[in-house]
Amino acid sequence: MKRIHPKFKIRWLAIVLVLISGLIVVTFTHFDAPMYKQTVARVVNVHNYGRTSQSDEFQNHDYQENQTLTLKVLNGQYKGKTITANNQFSGSGATDMKYHPGQQIFIHIANKNLKRSSILINGFKRDTAVVFLIWLTVMLLLVILKFSGSMALLSIVINAVLFFLAVSIDVGTSFNPFILFAILSVIFTIVTAVLIFGVSKETVVTISSTILGTAVAILIAFIVLSVTHERGMKFEMMDYVTQQRLPIYFVGCMIGSLGAIMDLSADITSSLFAVYEEDHSLSFFKLLKNGQNIGRSIMGPLINVLFLIFVAGTFPMMVLFLRNGNSWGYSFSMIMSLGIIQSLISAIGITLTVPITSLIASALCEMKVVK
Amino acid sequence: MSTMTVLLIILFLAMLLAGGSKGFVAFIGLLCNFGLVFMSVVLISFGIPYLLVTLINAIIILVITIYFGNEQGRNADVAFVTSLIVVAIVIALIIPVEHWAQVQGFGPENTEDLEGMSLQIGVKFLDISCAMTILSCLGAVAEASVAMATGLVEIQDHNTQISDKDFSYIGVSIGKEIVGTAFNTLFFSFYGELVGLFIWFARLHYSIGMVMNDKIFASELIMTLISAIGVVLTIPVTIAVMLYLKHRKMKKAKRE
Incomplete structure (x- = not known):
C-alpha cells in the first residue's frame, strides 16, 4: 500500500499541473497579439445602423446591416491607437459576421492616416476558442484515463508531425x-x-x-x-x-x-x-x-x-x-x-x-x- | 452505370460476403442513415429550426446504428442510453463553442466555389454549423458506447459479485483501448478530409497563427475534437449507467 499511495498522489499532482498549464495556455492566446505579424485589434465599441431587408431572385428573405466598430490596436506600429472601421454583415452570415465588444479581429491598415476607409477587416481571431477545446479534450482524456491516455495523445502528435513533413515534401518537390x-x-x-x-x-x-x-x-x-x-x-x-x-x-x-x-x-x-x-x-x-x-x-x-x-x-x-x-x-x-x-x-x-x-x-x- | 452505383453494389456484395445476414442489415442501416442525413439538410434548408430537426434525426440515427446489425439485448440498451446522455452533454458544449469560434459558413479559401451564388439565403449558417457538428459526432459516440457496453455487460455477467470500485477500474481499462483506436479513426479521417487544404496552406506559406485562426481549419478541428470528447465521455457515462441500473435492480430485489 505504501508504494501505491505516493504514485496516486503524483498522478493528481500531474492533473493539477495540466489544469494550470491549460489555463495559462488559454489566457496566453487571449493576450498573444504581439506574436502575430498581422495587425490585431480589439472591438471596444459597436454602433449598429439597423437592418435593411433583402430578397434575391429565389425569394430568399434576409437582411443586411452596417456597423461601425471602434477598435483598439493591440500590436504593431499602431499599438494602442484607437481607430474606427466599417463592417457589413447579413442575417445568414455565410462569409461575414456581426462583431461584439470584447472580440478580437485581424485588420489590415492600408494608409498611415488611419482613416475609416483605409481599415480593412481580415478575419476573426479564433485561436483562443480552438486552444480551449484542445485543452478540454486533453484534460478529459487525462482525468478519466489518468496517464494511460497519454499514448493516444503521443500517437496523434507524432502523426501530425509526419503528416506535416509529407505535405512539405509534396509542396517542395x-x-x-x-x-x-x-x-x-x-x-x-x-x-x-x-x-x-x-x-x-x-x-x-x-x-x-x-x-x-x-x-x-x-x-x-x-x-x-x-x-x-x-x-x-x-x-x-x-x-x-x-x-x-x-x-x-x-x-x-x-x-x-x-x-x-x-x-x-x-x-x-x-x-x-x-x-x-x-x-x-x-x-x-x-x-x-x-x-x-x-x-x-x-x-x-x-x-x-x-x-x-x-x-x-x-x-x-x-x-x-x-x-x-x-x-x-x-x-x-x-x-x-x-x-x-x-x-x-x-x-x-x-x-x-x-x-x-x-x-x-x-x-x-x-x-x-x-x- | 455511374461510379457511385458500381461502388454501392460492390459494398453490398462485400458486406454480404463478410457479414452474411448481419452484413445485409448493416447495409440497410447505412442506407437509412443516409436518408436521414439527407432529410436533415433538406429540412434545415426549408428553414425549420435546426435543433428540432437535428435532435429527432440524431435519436433515430442512434437507434439505427446501435440496434441494426448488433445483438439486441442489455448491452444495446445500455449503449443507447449512454449515447443519448453523451450526445446531450456534447450538444451543450457544441452550441457555445460554435458561437464563440464563429466558424460558420465559408472561408476565404472557398471564394471560387461561391461565384455567382446568392449568399443571403435567410438561413443562419451558424445553425447549419451546429447541426453539422452534432450529426458528425453521432457515429463515433455510438461506436464507442457499443464497444464499452459490450465489454462491461460481459464482465458483469461473468462476475456478479464484483464491487463497484473494481467494476469502474476494469471499465476504465477497457475504455483506454477504445479511446486509443477511436482517436485514430477520428484524426485520420480529419487528415484525409483536409489533405487538400493542408497542401493549400503549405503552398501559400500560411503561418501557424494563420492556420489556427483559419475558419475552415478551425471548423473541422472543432468537429474532430467534439467527437473525441464524446468518445472519452462514453467511458464514465457507461460505467455510471451500468452501476445505476445495478443498484436499482438490487433495491427492487430487497423490497420484494
Whole structure:
C-alpha cells in the first residue's frame, strides 16, 4: 500500500499541473497579439445602423446591416491607437459576421492616416476558442484515463508531425503525391499500432492487415473509377485544389479510412488470439468463423462513423445550393457525391478487412506461430 | 452505370460476403442513415429550426446504428442510453463553442466555389454549423458506447459479485483501448478530409497563427475534437449507467 499511495498522489499532482498549464495556455492566446505579424485589434465599441431587408431572385428573405466598430490596436506600429472601421454583415452570415465588444479581429491598415476607409477587416481571431477545446479534450482524456491516455495523445502528435513533413515534401518537390502519401500511410500504420498496442504478434497482424485492407480498397476504387470513367463524379466541385485532383482524392480516401481499418483489425486480432489462447485445439476454420463473427458486429458502426463525418461536412454547401434554386438531385450530385463515394470506398475497405484480418490471424494460429 | 452505383453494389456484395445476414442489415442501416442525413439538410434548408430537426434525426440515427446489425439485448440498451446522455452533454458544449469560434459558413479559401451564388439565403449558417457538428459526432459516440457496453455487460455477467470500485477500474481499462483506436479513426479521417487544404496552406506559406485562426481549419478541428470528447465521455457515462441500473435492480430485489 505504501508504494501505491505516493504514485496516486503524483498522478493528481500531474492533473493539477495540466489544469494550470491549460489555463495559462488559454489566457496566453487571449493576450498573444504581439506574436502575430498581422495587425490585431480589439472591438471596444459597436454602433449598429439597423437592418435593411433583402430578397434575391429565389425569394430568399434576409437582411443586411452596417456597423461601425471602434477598435483598439493591440500590436504593431499602431499599438494602442484607437481607430474606427466599417463592417457589413447579413442575417445568414455565410462569409461575414456581426462583431461584439470584447472580440478580437485581424485588420489590415492600408494608409498611415488611419482613416475609416483605409481599415480593412481580415478575419476573426479564433485561436483562443480552438486552444480551449484542445485543452478540454486533453484534460478529459487525462482525468478519466489518468496517464494511460497519454499514448493516444503521443500517437496523434507524432502523426501530425509526419503528416506535416509529407505535405512539405509534396509542396517542395515534384514527387508523385500518391506514392508519397502511400508511404506515409504505411509509416502512420506502423507508428500508431506500435504506440497503442505495443510490440507483439498482434501488432504485426494488425499492421499487415490494415495495409492490405486499405490497399485493396484503393485498388478496387481505382479500377471502378477507370472502368466507369468517373461518371457522375464532380471533380470540378472539389475544394481547395492546388494540384492534380484525382491523386489527392485517392490520398484523402486512403488516409481517411486508415484509422477505422486499423481499429477493426486490432479488435479482431486481439479477440481471436484471446480465443485461441483459451483453447489451442480450435481448427483454422473455427477460428476464421470466430474472427468473422467479431468483425461483422463492429463493421456497421465503424462505417457509420466515417459516413457521418464525410457527409455532414457537406451541409453548408448543400443548404446554399438548395436555397439557390437547385433541385435535390442536382444538389446531391454536385455537392454530396464526392463525399459519398469517399465513404463508400472506406466502407469497402472496412468490410474487406474483416475476412483479411481473420484469415491472417487464423493462419498464424494454425501455423503455431502464436503460443 | 455511374461510379457511385458500381461502388454501392460492390459494398453490398462485400458486406454480404463478410457479414452474411448481419452484413445485409448493416447495409440497410447505412442506407437509412443516409436518408436521414439527407432529410436533415433538406429540412434545415426549408428553414425549420435546426435543433428540432437535428435532435429527432440524431435519436433515430442512434437507434439505427446501435440496434441494426448488433445483438439486441442489455448491452444495446445500455449503449443507447449512454449515447443519448453523451450526445446531450456534447450538444451543450457544441452550441457555445460554435458561437464563440464563429466558424460558420465559408472561408476565404472557398471564394471560387461561391461565384455567382446568392449568399443571403435567410438561413443562419451558424445553425447549419451546429447541426453539422452534432450529426458528425453521432457515429463515433455510438461506436464507442457499443464497444464499452459490450465489454462491461460481459464482465458483469461473468462476475456478479464484483464491487463497484473494481467494476469502474476494469471499465476504465477497457475504455483506454477504445479511446486509443477511436482517436485514430477520428484524426485520420480529419487528415484525409483536409489533405487538400493542408497542401493549400503549405503552398501559400500560411503561418501557424494563420492556420489556427483559419475558419475552415478551425471548423473541422472543432468537429474532430467534439467527437473525441464524446468518445472519452462514453467511458464514465457507461460505467455510471451500468452501476445505476445495478443498484436499482438490487433495491427492487430487497423490497420484494
